[in-house]
Amino acid sequence: MVLTIRDKELVEEDVITRFKKFLWDFRDKKTGVFKYRERINQMALMNQRSLIIDFNDLTLYDRELAHLVEEAPDRMIESASKAIRELIAKEYPEYVESVEKFYPRFRNPSRILKIRELTSEYIGKLVAVEGIVTRLTKVEARLVKALYRHSDPECGAEFYYPESGEMGERIEKPPYCPVCGKTGKFELVLDRSQFIDWQKIVVQEKPEEIPPGQIPRSIEVILTSDLVDSARPGDRITVIGILRVMPTSSAQRGTGRSVFSFYIDANYIDVQQKVLEEVEITREDEEKIRELSRDPWIREKIIASIAPSIYGHWNIKEAIALLLFGGVPKILPDGTRIRGDIHVLLVGDPGTAKSQLLQYTARIAPRGIYTSGKGSTAAGLTASVLRDKTTGEYYLEAGAMVIAD
Template sequence: MVEDPVAKWEEFIRSRYWDELLELADSYPLRRSLSIKFPDIDRYDPEFADELLEKPGPLLEAAETALLEIDLPIDVVLEKAHFRIVGLPRRHKTSELRSDHIGRLIALEGLVRTVTEVRPKVVSAAFECQRCGHLFYKEQTTSKFQEPYDCPNEACDRRGPFKLLLDRSRFVDAQNVRVQESPEELRGGEQPQTLDVQLEDDLSGIIYPGDRVVINGVLRSYQRTTQTGKSTYFDLFLEGNSVEMMEQEFEEIDIKPEDERLIRELSTDPHIYENIRKSIAPSIYGYEEVKEALALQLFSGVSKGLPDGTRIRGDIHILLVGDPGIAKSQLLRYISKLSPRGIYTSGKSSTSAGLTATAVKDELGDGRWSIEAGALVLADKGIACIDEMDKMRSEDRSALHEAMEQQTISVAKAGVMATLKSRCALLAAANPKFGRFDKYEGIAQQINLSPALMSRFDLIFVLTDEPSDARDSQIARHIGQTTYAGEISSRGGYSKEELEAVMDVIRPAIEPEVLRKYIAYARKNVFPVLSDGARERLESYYVNLRKQGQDGNKPVPVTARQLEALFRLSESSARLRLSDEITGGDAERVIRIVEACLRQVGVDPETGLLDADVLAVGMSKSTRDKTRLMIDLIRELTTEQQGPAPTEAVLDRAETKLGMERHKAEEIIKRLRTNGEIFEPRAGFLKLP
């Protein structure tokens, strides 16, 4: 045991943290915390450091006393300053905490699930004796409010009554936080455990649901109470001393001067697009165009607030549609790990409440209703990856409409009305209805998604699995090399040179940590502006496409949403090479990507023309025209027959008079019957309502 801990702390601060203390004194009281790295204490005196871990209570109190007593060259008294310990040697998960840890200084790692409002908490209550008028203070050291037993005035010595004086009492800001174990660290079948954390003063109000944090503090316990009385079981909570953010938004990632030099150097490489493309999921062969689009999604366009108060989103939404077993889920997993605040969820197990937000009874506070954030809110300023989107219930998918375009989520439940921000990009994957994609059938008929939702995606890629000798042998070789590399790395016993040679096939061109910093730097500092040449090229491309729709017999090829997508993608393309100007080269690059997507999904399979209605309405213009002719035909036959029209007669006349294929006519009749536009009064006959 240290004989004089206050003197020990004073000596430590003077020798190791004098400059940091002067900075604190200079910015006090706006800054009220002095952060001390535990390894520095350990190097200064290992025994003292061990004692701090074992018996933190008295030593942390002595540290705050030392901050008060230390002589400063600046005329300031650090009365409300705090001593924060960071960088503890071992991080614990909630499930690892045991009775041995009670009363010790520990580091808790996890995901913030719920936070309460920041509210004042009394730490020193002022009381006035109503008999003698004596004023005295009672320190509040536990979670339950402690009232005085008798008057400390010896002349009085009565047991009250006492009046609480709020204006004389001392309060501190306080907040309760619930931290859950990170889901990726759980074993199969294990439920994530939670722990409540109490934060005070300048620690309160700095973390939010969805943050991944390490909270350092003293583990405390309190006795459970049951209906029959006090229980022998105790519950745990953490008295927070400091908070370390594990994962920040792109804009919050700390970039040092040497990182900036490396980033600038990378951006001048003429092969920067290719290098970034090769750094996205290198274990997956091919998909150059998709990976290029995913790179643009990571860099994002620029969100713009207009003078009239409207906001244009900068985030790029991408949908991958394709046959099973072509690595869609792997791409989604990789992007969710690469992006800060990346959230991965699968369709069948996701509800609208889980995706957006829901109202729940607040267990941490006083039992009021509060909003609990879902995946899209937790992924704010990140990327939300939704796999198996076609398997979601349609009412759950409808919750995505507002989140994708307005980037907000409105909740009105249980008397709670709130609008939450969900400024995230959406990357979704879906399988065709019948297993494999049929290129001769419209995309709207093959995917179980509403046209309104599909039109909100900036890019839709169709990934088909078509056998080809050359491509299949390349994929087989790549998977073989990847598998071999994985086996070698897990086995061990190989020299560094051998490992380097084998790992080359799956090594990204830019390391993930460097790429994250590169993206963060671009999103934080680069806000490109359209050059005249780029704007004219994008506008002329859009206008030329729209010209096709001026002919009344031809469909409208694209809508204004595609033009917005072109501008967003071109901003992202300029950001990727850290350019403040969008050039003609950026315009050509995004036109190539958008054209490839439109040719895959926005074409009427019958006419081969681009048709915006294929996505926006779910029915091509040619099918809509044939549907109208079919209704006219049924009306005509009904008038002739003076009753319901025979189905066979309708099909025969559609074949001879309209030149329509019989199976197409049957499909149209089936759709009209499903939509309630025609009905069967009896078998084999059709009638308009």
């Protein structure tokens, strides 16, 4: 098979061979270990289907191949998937037969774009954007290969469609029976068709990247297979995937303007900042914390570490430290409940470092969101009711206070 990419013809077998050489021969300069050879061997042992590939490694080994992955990701990812399958099949042929598809996942891209920098010139290319997850749908099943039964009593054959590749966004019916060659009625056998997990998230610009006076922009991201549930609302993530377009509601009905919306078909999700519940305290961390707790000057040291570049404001810094640590909910004998969360209101003249103290607090809080008059999220401070363009269902989109809570 010949692949034509920007007027350059490439034989698919040659591309697969180049991916195989990279995955098998690449050696980490620091450790001297065959990095991906070991990972491929572990995939069968740990029942994994995805292989994470560092884009820097691929660029270092084969710069042209790395460039082709960015320019024609659909074809290159498919070739890389076949290369992974062939390498695993050498040692674990039985495991390969049980897996429908392997997924090469690329991380550490050469360039990260802002969401508002995504334009039509990037359609069909591999892109990377950073942002905050503001919405997450439930996991659903997406049909990738349908099993059809020919209803003709003289035939009754069962076959998968499409024969190669995956089903598109809409269910496609076969034009004819591949066994008898006749047209007619085809029955979809759902319980024997092939599905993958499917989920949609909405990623919004980081607050610090929003230009003054602008409303934050967002983009939908589609997660499939083992990427589902890899991020939650409030997480700061880097999304690497293929920029695609989908028709608006008017274009789907065949009326109105031919306007399409952007979305990213995710290849890899890198969670930069997880929520508080996912922070793991190691034994060494616990010993260090206990050692600090025995320090008679620990209170003063904590206060002094709050925005150390700002002179003075000792009482304000103490209040912020108490805010960050939080309190313990109490229930009085009469049943009255006193909450453990602490709120701080700073009031002062201009130029007294109120915003600087707030920004510092937002940076070190696990789910801190800095918001100002220029807007925090499209949902505002609390939440807003929106309608899904694809399913038509209504949903709540979290605002800054919900995400930061």
